Amino acid sequence: MxxxxxxxxxxxxxxxxxxxxxxxxxxxxxxxxxxxxxxxxxxxxxxxxxxxxxxxxxxxxxxxxxxxxxxxxxxxxxxxxxxxxxxxxxxxxxxxxxxxxxxxxxxxxxxxxxxxxxxxxxxxxxxxxxxxxxxxxxRLSTDKPSRITGVLQQIWPYRFSLIQVLTYGLFIGFLSLIAPFLVQLITDDVLIGGNAQLLAKVAIAALGFFVIKSLLNLVQITLVANIFQRLELGLTLEFGHKLLKLPLNYYETRRSGEFAGRFKDIARINELMVDGTIQLPGLFFTAAVSLGCMLFFYSARLTLVSLVTAGVMLGATLTLLPIFQTRIRRLLSLKDKNQALMVELFRGAMTFKTTTAQPQLWQEIQGRFGHLASKKADNVQLSFFTGQLADLISGIGYISTFWLGSTMVINQELTLGQLLAFSIMSYSFLEFISFIVKFSDRLMEIKTSIQRFDDVIDVDEESPDDWLKPLAEIPSDGDINFKQVNFHYPGRYNLLETFSLTIPGGKSSALVGASGSGKSTIAKILAGLHPYQAGEILVGPHNLRDLSTECVRQQIVLVSQTTHFWSRSILENFQLCAPKATYNEVVAACRITGADQFIDRLPDGYLTVLGELGSNLSGGQLQRLAIARALVLKPAILILDESTSALDPISEAELLQNLLMHRQGHTTVLISHRSSVNRIVDWVAVINDGEADIAGPPDYLLGKEGGHLQFLQGEPPHPLRGQKRLVASNSTTAADVPSLPGPLDH
Known part of the structure; x- marks a missing residue:
């Protein structure tokens, strides 16, 4: 079965x-x-x-x-x-x-x-x-084209050039067939027959054939290089464009090293196709014609020896291919993981420097790369074994051919020239088989690379029909209504279930609650970053599900706690997100957030090039820039999700005061754990386990008893409340210190 x-x-x-x-x-x-x-x-x-x-x-x-x-x-x-x-x-x-x-x-x-x-x-x-x-x-549809079909579509525009390449390959193969006949002619007629005059003619003819073959090889390689350079560029651009269209959840569940690995996969695919296009047609033509000549013009018995040799070579290779494919897949996966680790090390330099994690990380690096080296060695050993096995079988075939052929020459069934010509043709035939054997090893690697490439290309874009949806101006003073919204991350329980909430438009609001209660998820859903499974979200008269995702994101801008800037100047970072923004608009936005104060002290001002991930600025400075970048977009709704957490309370209060004054009459939503922030807004909603517990103006909520007061008064319940307060003095005894729960409590 x-x-x-x-x-x-x-x-x-x-x-x-x-x-x-x-x-x-x-x-x-x-x-x-x-x-x-x-x-x-x-x-x-x-x-x-x-x-x-x-x-x-x-x-x-x-x-x-x-x-x-x-x-x-x-x-x-x-x-x-x-x-x-x-x-x-x-x-x-x-x-x-x-x-x-x-x-x-x-x-x-x-x-x-x-x-x-x-x-x-x-x-x-x-x-x-x-x-x-x-x-x-x-009833499921499974009509997605395979990646092979996709590659063929990329190649199709160059079909006429490829036909030229194949034609040159056939000519080169034809010229390769002349060599055995020349050897036969020289051996039988010149050396044995003693025809000295024929030697010069044969030598000149051979020289001409080799010159023509070299020129054809040069033209063929030039054409192939041109075609596949464009093909690699096309695949790379297709992959890069696809990356920009993938949903946010895809990035959140992948290692960064995987994406770099996919670009290497493209290079592998292209390299194999180049080698196959240059060598395979000529070798195949030479092998096919050689086999026919060997069988019909020389000796069926000798041909049978070559066929048996080829069959054994192919059989041995096919037996080892599944093992090779499994090992290649594991090796590529290990490479991606190790590459991701090195990226994490680079980005987490401050963490491992301040947590004395260097010895542990060094052990992990040694273990991971040692394991990778071991797997590489296993693959090299298997590939070498496959090649050596093919060479051994091929060598046995050559010896058998010469043994039987020499016997036939002695018995005058063949001439010496015919034996040498047959040997060259047999070599050409077995060379083709040997190429197939070695090519199949690489083919398994490329097959795995194509599967990994498909892993990205076949992912559905987050809004494939986005261009069909209408564009609309989202009102900056329209109420935001969540109606019976359900949301869960793939493979998890519902985070929001029949969630309903109305956020007043044109005012400043705050979403408060414990960590993990769903505040950031609500913000991402509102900003169009995560699709929700059921319900409606209305902003004024518009249902966000009916609008283009691009339209929503242009007008509902989310600034998260973790900021990202590209390795380019401050001005270029702003203009990357807002191409039409003028220099004066960028400066005005930076003044609102206070970013202009440190930018003016930089040697190159707004032309200062930020390091990778903005590493040459502090966390607070980056957050000021991130909020200013959002203001340049002039959003109808601005959401700040812990976007001022790196600032001290005084700087934060000053920034938010300027920001809310600038955005009077426009909807602004803040998410913060600081009670001082939550009290300066016009309206507060308390989120608890994906539900809206209570909502209203801060003064109204302060007059109500409940757990929400900890987010407005800044007095969260302390786990040690009711016990003796710990005092840093020499008189502290063991009785004053509460016991630690769990396995440490002896």
């Missing part, structure tokens, strides 16, 4: 690959990117809940549970295949029993046949997800 198998592009994608395998088992070939969006796989993989929600969204009836000890006695009653938790670290597909063993499909290894004891050993917690397709599953 043939079992469906889908390999995982990354280690974290094992659960996604499992759903893809089961979908393929039932006749649907779903792209991994589509499943990933529904499952919500992040940097640490996915949960059982995420797999269940994703499977249900794809049209499966999904039921999760925990297997009991007698599961193997009841296996015939289960709807298989199913997904099971393997080794506490990944997901695999359980296909059931075949003869005396059980079959699983491990996305990182392949199809495995194991005993019941082995499965019980690895299936420790018994977690299991049963999937049964319903009618909605069979």
């Amino acid at each position: 043939k079992y469906s198998f889908v390999s995982q592009p990354r280690e974290e994608d094992c659960g996604i690959a499992c759903i893809a395998m089961i979908a393929r088992h039932y006749g649907q070939n779903l792209p991994l990117s589509r499943i990933r969006e529904l499952v919500g796989a992040g940097q640490l993989g996915t949960s059982l809940l995420g797999l269940q929600q994703g499977a249900e969204a794809l049209g499966f009836q999904a039921r999760s549970g925990q297997a009991t000890d007698d599961i193997f006695n009841r296996i015939h009653r289960l709807p298989l295949p199913a997904i099971i938790h393997w080794g506490q670290e990944r997901w695999v597909v359980f296909y059931g029993k075949q003869q005396q063993q059980y079959v699983i499909a491990d996305p990182g290894v392949g199809i495995r046949h194991l005993s019941a004891e082995e499965i019980q050993h690895h299936w420790g917690d018994g977690a299991m997800l049963l999937l049964v397709p319903d009618e909605a599953f069979y």
Whole structure:
């Protein structure tokens, strides 16, 4: 029985690959990117809940549970295949029993046949997800073109140039066929026949052929370099454009090193196509014609030896290819992880310097790169073994050919020249087979690279039909109405459930609440950064779902706590986001936020080039610049999510006073944990576990009893309240210090 198998592009994608395998088992070939969006796989993989929600969204009836000890006695009653938790670290597909063993499909290894004891050993917690397709599953559309089709579309404009390249390749192959006949002629007629006059003619002819072949090679390489330089540029631009169109959630669940790895994948794809285009046509033509000549004009017996040699070479290679592909996939995944680690080290220099984490990080670097070096060595060893095995088989074939051929020459069945000509043709034929063997190793690497490239290209853009939606001017004084809004991140429980709230327009408002209560999520949804699953969000008369996402983001601007600036001048950073902004508008915005005070002290003023991530400015200075950058956009609604947290209270109060005065009559929403900030606004809403508990003007809320007062009065309940206060003095005893809970409480 043939079992469906889908390999995982990354280690974290094992659960996604499992759903893809089961979908393929039932006749649907779903792209991994589509499943990933529904499952919500992040940097640490996915949960059982995420797999269940994703499977249900794809049209499966999904039921999760925990297997009991007698599961193997009841296996015939289960709807298989199913997904099971393997080794506490990944997901695999359980296909059931075949003869005396059980079959699983491990996305990182392949199809495995194991005993019941082995499965019980690895299936420790018994977690299991049963999937049964319903009618909605069979109505799914799976008509996305493959990446091979996409590459062919990129090549299509250069089809006439490629035809020229192939034609040159055939001519080069034809000229290569002249060599064995020249050798036969020189051996039989010149050396053995003693025809000295023919030698000069043959030498001149051979020289002419080699000059023509060299010129054709030069023209062919020039054409190929031109074509594939454009192809690589096209793929790179396609990838770069796609990155800009991906939803925010995609960036939040990926490692930064993965994106750099995809650009290397493009270079690998292009390099293989260049080599294949230059060498493959000529080698194939030479091998095909050589095989025909060997069979019909020389010796069928010698040809059989060459064919057997070629068959053994191909058979040995095909046996090793699955192992090579699995190792390549793991190696590329390790490279991405290590690259991401180095990016994190660079960005987190301050953290590891101030937390004495250098020894631990050094151990991790040694371990990771040592593991990578070991995997590289394994791959090189396997590739070398494959090549040496092919050379060994080829060498045995050559020896067998000469042995049998020499016997035929002695028996006068062949002339010496014919034997030499046959040997050259046999070499050309086996050279083609050897090229295919070595090319197949690289082909496996490129196949994996294409799959990884597809992982990005096949992801649905966040607003594919955005251009069809209307543009509208969002009123800066219109009320913001959340009506029965539901939202959850893929693979998680609902963060907002039937959430309703009205934020008054044209005023300053604050969303307050404990960390993790949903305030930032509400801000991102309002700014059009996360799509919500149900409900409506109205700003004045406009339903945000009906408007273009670009239109919404241009008029509802969110400034987050973490700022980002590009490595270019301050003015260029502003004009990158607001191309029409004038120098005077940038200066005016910076005066409102107080950024002009430190910019004027910089040697180059607004032309000062910021370091990567703005590393040559303090956190407070960057936040002032970020708010000023948002003001240049002149948004109808401005949202500040902890955007002044790096400022001292006095500077923060001054900045917000100037900001709110500048934006009088325009909706401004603040998210802050500082009570001083929450008291200066016109209206406050208290968010608790994704719900709006209470809302109103600050004075009204201060007159109400409740937990919201801690966000307005600045007196949060202290865990030590009611116990003795700790005093820093020499008289402090053990009785004055409260005990630490948990394992430290001896």
